[in-house]
Structures are given as structure tokens and as C-alpha cells.
Amino acid sequence: xxxxxxxxxxxxxxxxxxxxxxxxxxxxxxxxxxxxxxxxxxxxxxxxxxxxxxxxxxxxxxxxxxxxxxxxxxxxxxxxxxxxxxxxxxxxxxxxxxxxxxxxxxxxxxxxxxxxxxxxxxxxxxxxxxxxxxxxxxxxxxxxxxxxxxxxxxxxxxxxxxxxxxxxxxxxxxxxxxxxxxxxxxxxxxxxxxxxxxxxxxxxxxxxxxxxxxxxxxxxxxxxxxxxxxxxxxxxxxxxxxxxxxxxxxxxxxxxxxxxxxxxxxxxxxxxxxxxxxxxxxxxxxxxxxxxxxxxxxxxxxxxxxxxxxxxxxxxxxxxxxxxxxxxxxxxxxxxxxxxxxxxxxxxxxxxxxxxxxxxxxxxxxxxxxxxxxxxxxxxxxxxxxxxxxxxxxxxxxxxxxxxxxxxxxxxxxxxxxxxxx
Amino acid sequence: xxxxxxxxxxxxxxxxxxxxxxxxxxxxxxxxxxxxxxxxxxxxxxxxxxxxxxxxxxxxxxxxxxxxxxxxxxxxxxxxxxxxxxxxxxxxxxxxxxxxxxxxxxxxxxxxxxxxxxxxxxxxxxxxxxxxxxxxxxxxxxxxxxxxxxxxxxxxxxxxxxxxxxxxxxxxxxxxxxxxxxxxxxxxxxxxxxxxxxxxxxxxxxxxxxxxxxxxxxxxxxxxxxxxxxxxxxxxxxxxxxxxxxxxxxxxxxx
Numbered sequence: 001x002x003x004x005x006x007x008x009x010x011x012x013x014x015x016x017x018x019x020x021x022x023x024x025x026x027x028x029x030x031x032x033x034x035x036x037x038x039x040x041x042x043x044x045x046x047x048x049x050x051x052x053x054x055x056x057x058x059x060x061x062x063x064x065x066x067x068x069x070x071x072x073x074x075x076x077x078x079x080x081x082x083x084x085x086x087x088x089x090x091x092x093x094x095x096x097x098x099x100x101x102x103x104x105x106x107x108x109x110x111x112x113x114x115x116x117x118x119x120x121x122x123x124x125x126x127x128x129x130x131x132x133x134x135x136x137x138x139x140x141x142x143x144x145x146x147x148x149x150x151x152x153x154x155x156x157x158x159x160x161x162x163x164x165x166x167x168x169x170x171x172x173x174x175x176x177x178x179x180x181x182x183x184x185x186x187x188x189x190x191x192x193x194x195x196x197x198x199x200x201x202x203x204x205x206x207x208x209x210x211x212x213x214x215x216x217x218x219x220x221x222x223x224x225x226x227x228x229x230x231x232x233x234x235x236x237x238x239x240x241x242x243x244x245x246x247x248x249x250x251x252x253x254x255x256x257x258x259x260x261x262x263x264x265x266x267x268x269x270x271x272x273x274x275x276x277x278x279x280x281x282x283x284x285x286x287x288x289x290x291x292x293x294x295x296x297x298x299x300x301x302x303x304x305x306x307x308x309x310x311x312x313x314x315x316x317x318x319x320x321x322x323x324x325x326x327x328x329x330x331x332x333x334x335x336x337x338x339x340x341x342x343x344x345x346x347x348x349x350x351x352x353x354x355x356x357x358x359x360x361x362x363x364x365x366x367x368x369x370x371x372x373x374x375x376x377x378x379x380x381x382x383x384x385x386x387x388x389x390x391x392x393x394x395x396x397x398x399x400x401x402x403x404x405x406x407x408x409x410x411x412x413x414x415x416x417x418x419x420x421x422x
Numbered sequence: 423x424x425x426x427x428x429x430x431x432x433x434x435x436x437x438x439x440x441x442x443x444x445x446x447x448x449x450x451x452x453x454x455x456x457x458x459x460x461x462x463x464x465x466x467x468x469x470x471x472x473x474x475x476x477x478x479x480x481x482x483x484x485x486x487x488x489x490x491x492x493x494x495x496x497x498x499x500x501x502x503x504x505x506x507x508x509x510x511x512x513x514x515x516x517x518x519x520x521x522x523x524x525x526x527x528x529x530x531x532x533x534x535x536x537x538x539x540x541x542x543x544x545x546x547x548x549x550x551x552x553x554x555x556x557x558x559x560x561x562x563x564x565x566x567x568x569x570x571x572x573x574x575x576x577x578x579x580x581x582x583x584x585x586x587x588x589x590x591x592x593x594x595x596x597x598x599x600x601x602x603x604x605x606x607x608x609x610x611x612x613x614x615x616x617x618x619x620x621x622x623x624x625x626x627x628x629x630x631x632x633x634x635x636x637x638x639x640x641x642x643x644x645x646x647x648x649x650x651x652x653x654x655x656x657x658x659x660x661x662x663x664x665x666x667x668x669x670x671x672x673x674x675x676x677x
Contacts, residue, residue, distance in 0.1 A: 371513040374473055375523075375583065376501035376530040385526070389517025389566075 002063030003045045009066055010040065013165070014131050024101035028111050029133075032104075036120045036130025043124040055309045055341045056251050056280040061223050064193050066165035093145025094180070099136035099169055110138055113171055117201045117229035123253065125225045129167045129199040136169030141178040141208070150181035150213075150400060155198060159221060160190030170200040174208040181400050185215040188222040195223045202230040202238065206260075209237040213403060214252065216244045216279070217410060227253040234260040241398055242269035242298075243407050244279040245414050255284040258292040258320075269298035270394050272414050273306035273338075280309035285327075287320040287350075296327040299394050301387050301415070302338035309341045314355065316348040323353040331361040332390060334383075380416075388417035424489050425450050426591050426622045432483035433647075434471045440481065441467040443647035449591070452619045456633055456658060457626045459644035460666040465626050466510075468644070469595040472624075473507040474500055488590060501527075502534035506589035510596045512576040514568040520579065521549065521563040524586055531587060552585040556612040574605030581612040592616075593624045598632040610635030630662035643669050 014037050024030055045062055046053040097103055097110075104111050120127040139151055157166045172182055182202075188194040204210045216224055224247060230238045244250055256265045271279045285294045300308045310329045331340040344357040364386050372382035391411050398404035412418045427449040434442040441464050449455050459465050470478045472485070474497040485492040487503060495503065515523070529539040540548070549563060556578040568576050577597060584592055594613065598606055613623065613636050625636055633641075633655065641657040642649045645666070650673040651657065661669070 365513070368513045368515055370475065370497060371509065371515070372523075372527075373497040374501055374507050374509075375527040375587070376498050376534070377526055378496075378498045378530075381526070385518060385523075386515065389515060391517075393517040 002059065005065070006045060006062045007041070009165070010037075010128060010131065017132060017134060021101060024105065027101050027105045029101040029104035029114070032115050032120075033131050033133065036127045036133075039120040040124060040127035040131050043121070043127055046124055052282065052311075055307070056249070056278065058225070058249075061193055061195055061249065064163045064195075066163050066195060093142045093178070094147055094151065095138075095140045095142075096151070097138045097140075099133070099138050099171065103138065109173065110171065113173055113201060113203055114169075115201075117203065117231045117257070118199050118227055118255075122255075123227055125197050126199055126227050129169060129197050129227070132165075132167040133169035133199070134167075136171070138171045139173070139180075139182065141172075141174040141180045143175040144177045145175075145180075146178065147180040150183050150403060152183040152185070155184070155186045155196060157186075157188040157194035157196050157222065158190060159188050159192035159194035161192065163193040164195070166194065166196045166198075168196070168198045170198070172200065172202040172210060172212075174202070174204050174210045176205045177207040178205070179209045179211075181211045181213065181403065183213045183215065183403065184228075185217065186222060186224050186226070187217065188219055191221060193223065194221060196225070198224070198226040200226070200228040202228065204230060204232040204236040204238050204263075206234045206236060208233075209239070211239045211241075211399060213241045213243065213398070213407075215407070216247050216250050216252075219246060220248050220275075222247050223249040225251045227255070229255045229257075230265070231257045231259050232263040232265060234262060236260070236263045237265070238263075239266045239399075240268065241395075241407070242267075242281060243395075243410075244269070244271045244273070244281075245410050246273060246277045247279060248276065250277075250279040251282070252280070253282045253284075255286070256294070257286040257288060258294065259288055261289050261291045263289075264293040265295075266397070267294070267296040267298075268394050268397050270391050270411065271298075271300035271302070271308050272391060272411050273301065273308060274303035274414075275306060276304070277306040278308070280311075282309070282311045282313075284313045284315070285325060287314070287316045287323045287325060289317075290319065290321045290323070292320065292323055294325045297394055297397075298329045299391060300331045300340060301334065301391060302331060302340055303334040305335070305337040307339045307341075310359070311343045311345070312357070313345040314347070314357070316346075316350050316353055316355065318349040320350050321352045323350060323355065325353070325355045327357040329357075329359045330390075332364060332387065333361060334364070334387070384415050384417035388412055388415050391415075423450060425486070426488060427492075427624075428486040430484045430486075432471070432480065432485060434467060434478055434480045436467070436478055441647055442471065444483070445644075445647070445649055447642065447649065449622045449624060451590075451622055452617075453640065454617070454623045454625065454636060454638045456638035456641045456655075457624060457644055458628065458630075458641060458658060458661060460670075461628065463644045464647045465628075465644055466595065469507065469593055469626055472505070472593055473497060498530070501587070502531055504590035506584050506587055506592045508577075508580045508584065508592065508594045508597055510599060512568050512571075512580055514566075514571075516566045516569050518567050519564050520567050521546075523567050524549065524583065527583070528586055549586065553582055555585050555615055556581045557608050558582055573600035574602060574608075577601055577605060577609050578612070581609050581616075585612065585616055590621045591624070592621070593626065594636075595626050596628065597625070598627060598629060606632065607635060630658045633658045645670055645673055648673075
């Protein structure tokens with residue numbers, strides 16, 4: 001019943017969007033939207049009977065009546081956005097554009113990239129996002145450009161006056177030999193429900209390096225379902241840091257395809273949760289060609305009645321000889337009510353490869369707590385210090401110092417461990 | 423003169439098993455006491471009870487530390503009151519730098535004494551100076567606490583911590599286990615350098631060799647949960663020569 005209502009909701013939004021297109025109704029963007037909508041209808045909303053959604057139940061908020069436009073006064077106006085984008089575009093080497101029907105029709109690169117790494121049939125929410133995608137962002141980094149300052153995309157859902165469905169779509173196209181830090185953060189304002197279904201597609205050209213940071217900060221209203229797909233070409237490198245510090249419902253899908261030889265990817269993730277937070281990290285590393293390298297390290301701290309999921313797939317295709325792929329996932333449960341479901345999945349069809357995975361879950365080490373206490377540090381601070389240190393080991397891989405300090409500070413605040421984040 | 427430590431008829435054990443069966447011991451300022459004994463005599467239990475390990479239960483007797491009831495204090499309160507337990511197996515703590523850990527620890531002790539936290543520069547200078555005592559390289563400060571340290575480095579790090587925390591009573595639990603002779607010499611000279619007229623040291627050891635380097639004022643022999651003999655440093659030498667069997671024999675005859 002509630003799924004039907006939600007589907008009707010999406011259909012209405014799709015029709016409403018179609019009616020506003022003014023001459024682009026037969027354009028390439030709308031064609032992609034239409035195939036997205038058809039695919040969404042065909043796939044349907046997943047229930048917990050679906051293997052990929054076993055521990056993350058979307059039904060509780062699918063029944064809500066979402067509206068597309070909520071407040072009389074926009075939180076951020078089109079003029080605000082234009083001003084920011086004008087400022088950015090002056091920074092040499094980066095171009096930031098709004099993802100419009102007009103741009104998709106005019107620009108072949110954008111047209112080809114949109115939906116290439118995140119095809120609509122792989123995931124029901126990719127289909128949903130595609131069917132309603134409008135006014136997203138395209139970030140292009142010029143050949144050889146080494147961008148020192150991170151580009152920060154803040155997605156803010158305005159749930160001040162009604163439940164809201166947001167479908168942000170982001171394209172990052174890093175040309176040959178370029179280097180860029182991208183930060184994607186998701187937020188909600190207001191006390192209604194916001195469902196934020198995002199898709200980010202990233203293309204890392206030859207010798208380029210994209211450092212991607214996805215930050216879901218402490219918020220109890222946000223329901224976020226995000227799908228990030230990266231494709232890495234020859235000698236390219238894609239580094240991802242997924243920092244989840246709360247959220248009523250967070251699902252991060254991260255899919256990296258190593259598409260040409262000597263490409264590599266490094267995936268790091270932390271979840272720091274308490275109360276009823278829920279964060280589900282699904283990752284896929286696809287070794288499609290020989291001589292590629294991947295490393296993955298995800299850690300989580302679970303307190304209160306929080307729950308986490310880690311599902312890490314590694315595919316090594318038959319032709320992907322000389323692959324090296326390592327994955328590890330470690331969790332600490334601080335309360336009896338907290339839970340983590342971890343599932344490494346390695347599918348290896350090549351025979352000359354080095355792959356490993358390890359997953360642990362447990363409590364804090366009592367002997368370590370006692371050691372700290374016997375040096376005058378009280379039990380609560382000892383626990384805070386140890387949990388912080390457990391997470392900091394992952395965050396130290398963030399190359400950009402400012403970003404690293406920011407993330408460390410946020411984690412320390414959540415863990416009451418501020419004095420240690422120095 | 424108030425003793426630093428006064429143990430009276432202490433009985434303690436783990437689960438239902440009584441291991442310490444009435445220990446009495448007085449340690450005065452300026453003294454070094456050695457507690458020796460064969461395996462299973464109760465040495466580790468005594469160290470654990472003094473440190474405040476939760477799995478050991480005290481069933482009788484009393485322990486006064488600088489005049490306060492030690493058994494009422496949590497492990498962190500004992501440290502703040504001036505007790506330092508040197509760990510037989512120091513714990514590796516990834517992600518916490520030695521410097522950060524020590525700053526937290528030292529400032530907790532200072533807060534307890536009503537002192538302001540040390541300024542970063544003064545703290546760094548203090549660390550650099552006291553590391554020299556145990557010939558530790560400064561690179562250890564930014565490394566994770568004990569992580570990947572060799573056995574000798576861990577023990578030197580323990581004595582470095584002791585130098586930073588300036589305890590009134592240091593309890594060294596089997597310091598010599600796993601140490602080669604050079605590391606033993608460095609650790610022992612660190613301990614000796616920290617001795618003053620106001621503090622005291624208890625050295626718990628199975629072997630006499632550590633006592634060549636840290637010379638005790640009093641040697642106690644623990645057997646079957648009791649101190650069966652106390653004497654000067656020559657008692658340790660006699661134990662080294664004759665082993666523990668004659669002590670066991672004599673104490674059985676006394677009973």
C-alpha cells in the first residue's frame with residue numbers, strides 16, 4: 001500500500017518535471033529520465049527480502065507523502081548558486097556547471113558520461129534518481145590541472161514545511177593527469193522527513209587522481225540513499241573517504257571499476273554511530289583488467305541501539321591477472337543493543353592474483369582500558385581515547401590536512417574525545 | 423615518619439581461590455624493597471591487588487598508601503595519588519601517540535594536585551629531557567603507544583612514563599622478563615636515577631639478576647601466599663645460589 005503511494009508520488013513528480021521542460025521533452029536528458037523511470041517501475045522498491053537490502057529497511061519512510069517543492073522561500077536561490085559557481089569557475093582548471101537539459105543536449109562529453117558509470121538498471125534508487133534528476137552539478141577538471149583547494153558540494157534538503165524527496169545528481173570528470181579533492185556532504189534542515197536519493201558519477205582519466213570525500217554528519221532527520229560510481233582509467237587513482245557520523249538512515253553504495261591497466265583505488269570508511277543511527281556501506285571493487293591494485297579499510301564504532309552494515313564485494317575478472325586486492329573491516333560494539341552485519345564477498349576468476357580480506361567485531365580491549373586507568377586517566381576518558389584512536393587510524397589516510405582535521409574534530413566531538421584530536 | 427605503603431594481614435584471591443594468605447609489609451620513603459619467590463607464590467597477585475585489577479578480590483586486611491585506604495581507590499585514583507605500576511606486558515595502543523597519551527596522563531595528575539596543565543612547549547621540553555634517561559629516541563613520541571615496539575623498547579617506555587609521572591611508589595612487576603642485558607642495564611639505571619629520599623620502589627622479580635642493578639634495601643621471600651623470610655640484599659644472593667627449595671622446606675618446618 002505504502003509502496004504504491006510512493007510510486008504514485010514518483011510518477012506525479014516525473015510528470016510534473018516533464019511538463020516543465022519547454023522544448024527539451026524529446027531531448028537526451030529527458031530520454032535518460034524516461035528510461036530511469038521505466039527501470040524504477042520495473043525494479044520496484046526493494047524490501048528486506050532483497051539480498052542487497054536485507055539489513056536496511058526503507059519501507060518505514062517510503063510510505064510518507066513527499067512533495068517536491070516545500071517552502072515558500074527557497075533556502076538557496078538559483079542566484080546564490082550562480083554566484084558560487086561564477087566564483088569557482090575563476091579558479092583555473094575547474095569548471096562547475098549546472099546539469100541542465102540544455103547542457104546535456106549541447107555537450108557530448110556530459111551526455112556520454114551521464115548514466116555511464118551508474119546505469120539505471122543496476123539499482124532501483126539509481127533509476128529513481130535518474131528519473132527525477134534536474135539541476136545537478138557537473139564538475140570538470142582540465143587536463144593536468146592540480147587543484148589545491150577542495151570543491152565542496154553540500155546537498156541540503158529543505159524539510160521545514162513538508163516531507164521532501166531530493167534527487168541530487170553529480171558528475172565529476174577529471175581529465176588526464178589532473179588532481180582534485182571533492183567533498184560531498186549531505187544535510188537536512190527542518191523537522192520533517194527528508195529522503196535524499198543521490199547519484200554521483202566520477203570519471204578518472206589516465207594519470208588523474210580524484211580524492212573523493214563523502215561526509216554524512218550527525219543528523220537525525222536525514223534519510224540518505226547515495227550511489228557513487230567511479231571508473232578509473234590507465235594509471236589513474238581513485239581514493240574515497242566515506243565518513244558517516246550519524247543519520248537516521250544512511251545507505252552508501254560505492255562502486256569502483258578499475259577499467260584500464262595500472263589503475264588503483266583506495267577506499268576508506270568510518271561509521272561513528274549511537275542512539276538509533278543506521279549506516280549501511282555497500283562497496284564494490286571491480287577488477288576488469290590486469291595489473292590493478294585496490295585497498296579497502298572500513299571501521300565502525302556502534303553505541304546505543306545503532307546498527308551498521310558492511311558489504312564489500314571484490315570482483316576479479318578472468319582477464320584481470322596480477323591483481324592485488326585487500327579488504328578489511330573492523331567494528332567495535334559499545335553496547336548490547338548495537339549491531340553490525342559484515343559480509344565480505346570476493347569473487348575471483350583469475351588465478352594469478354593476491355587477494356585478502358579480514359573482518360572483526362568486538363569490544364574495547366579491557367587490558368588497554370586498565371593500562372590507561374593505571375596512568376591516571378579515568379575509565380570514561382580511556383574509552384573515549386581508545387574509540388577515537390580506533391577511528392583516527394582510518395582518518396589519517398585523508399591527504400588534505402584541512403579535511404582531515406575537520407573529520408577528526410567531528411568524530412572526536414561525537415565520541416566526547418575532543419582533547420585527543422590534536 | 424608515615425610509611426609510603428603499609429600492608430597489614432592482607433588476604434586476597436581470584437574467584438574462590440585464596441592466593442595471598444596474610445601479607446604484612448611496610449615500605450618507608452627512600453627504600454627499595456624486592457619481593458622474590460618461585461612461580462605461583464603470589465607475586466603477581468600482590469602486584470595486581472596493589473594496582474587495583476578488578477578480577478582480584480580482597481577478603482581481609484588493609485593497605486594504607488600515604489595514609490589513605492588504597493583498597494577504596496580506583497586504579498586511576500591510585501595513579502593520581504602517586505602509585506605507578508610498571509606493566510610486565512605493556513599494552514599496544516594503535517592510534518594514540520606516546521606524546522598525546524602522556525600529555526593526557528600528566529595533566530590528569532596535575533589536575534589532581536591542583537596544578538595548571540603544562541604549556542605545550544614546557545611539556546615537550548620535559549619529555550625530551552626525560553627520554554634521555556632511558557636512551558629513547560624522540561621519534562617514539564609521535565609513534566603509536568607501544569605499537570611495534572620491541573620488548574626492550576616497551577620496558578624503556580614504561581620507565582620513561584614513570585619519569586614523567588614522578589610517583590611516590592613505583593611497583594616494578596617482573597621488569598626483567600624478556601630483556602636482554604643492555605636493555606636491563608638501561609632500565610635499571612633509569613629506575614636508579616629516579617630514586618629520591620621521598621619515594622620508594624617495590625621490585626617484584628623471580629631472578630636475582632635485576633637486583634645486581636637495582637640494589638634493594640630489603641628482600642622479602644614470598645611463598646604460598648605469605649612472606650616467609652625478609653632480609654638484606656644478601657638474601658637475594660643466597661636464593662640465587664641455593665634456589666627456593668630450602669626456604670620452602672624451612673617454612674614447612676615452622677608450620
